[in-house]
Amino acid sequence: MSRVVITSLIFSLLVIVLPQDEDLNRLQTTYDPQKKENTIRVPSTKLAGPNDRYDSLTFSVYYSTLSMFPSPPQTVNFEIVSVVKARKLDTDLYVVFVVDGKEIHFSSNRSAIQKPVPGKPWIGERMVFLIPYDEFKKLAAAKTLSVKLGGVSFDFDADMQRSIRAIARHMALTVTH
Numbered sequence: 122m123s124r125v126v127i128t129s130l131i132f133s134l135l136v137i138v139l140p141q142d143e144d145l146n147r148l149q150t151t152y153d154p155q156k157k158e159n160t161i162r163v164p165s166t167k168l169a170g171p172n173d174r175y176d177s178l179t180f181s182v183y184y185s186t187l188s189m190f191p192s193p194p195q196t197v198n199f200e201i202v203s204v205v206k207a208r209k210l211d212t213d214l215y216v217v218f219v220v221d222g223k224e225i226h227f228s229s230n231r232s233a234i235q236k237p238v239p240g241k242p243w244i245g246e247r248m249v250f251l252i253p254y255d256e257f258k259k260l261a262a263a264k265t266l267s268v269k270l271g272g273v274s275f276d277f278d279a280d281m282q283r284s285i286r287a288i289a290r291h292m293a294l295t296v297t298h
Contacts, residue, residue: 148162148163148287148288149162149163150162152188158185158187158188159185159186159188159191161184162182162183163181163285164181165181165202166179166181168201168268168275173273175204175270176204176205176241176243177204178201178202178270178275180200180201180202180277181202182197182198182284182288183197183200183288184196184198184292193292194254194292195253196252196253197251197252197292198250199218199227199250199252199257200248200249201248201250201270202245202247202248203246204234204243204244205243205244205245205246206241206243207243208243210233211271214271215271216269217268219265219267219274220259220266221263221265224269225256227251227252229250230248230249231249232246233245234246254292257289261282261288261289263282
């Protein structure tokens with residue numbers, strides 16, 4: 122067997138065997154043989170239902186690492202997908218994370234999703250925030266966490282925060298194992 126395959130198998134076993142808590146076990150790992158990297162992801166989770174101008178909001182957190190040399194990433198991708206009860210997106214939408222009461226802005230890549238709900242004239246938006254690893258550790262350790270899209274705030278409940286902490290713990294495991 123090639124070293125890449127063996128290393129990937131060992132890394133996968135670490136992901137499956139080492140975690141003893143349920144939150145770590147919920148993380149999804151995929152391997153890309155072309156890039157020789159693993160992507161570890163918190164599954165897409167509903168953040169909110171109808172609220173103000175939004176029909177729904179989901180989030181996911183993920184990062185990639187080389188399969189042969191697992192290490193914490195330089196940046197963590199924090200994805201938010203919204204379904205907006207409108208035909209057009211707010212191009213000036215300002216999004217901030219509120220970490221223990223302190224507003225923090227991260228750079229992001231945004232893209233529109235046409236007709237995310239069949240039969241409704243609404244539009245969706247996918248926002249991927251590029252969070253530096255050290256900042257992500259602070260976000261994951263926060264006692265309170267929310268995200269503000271324009272003037273509308275969405276709070277992460279205890280279960281959501283636990284899943285964010287789980288991927289942060291997983292990143293730390295890649296260094297120590």
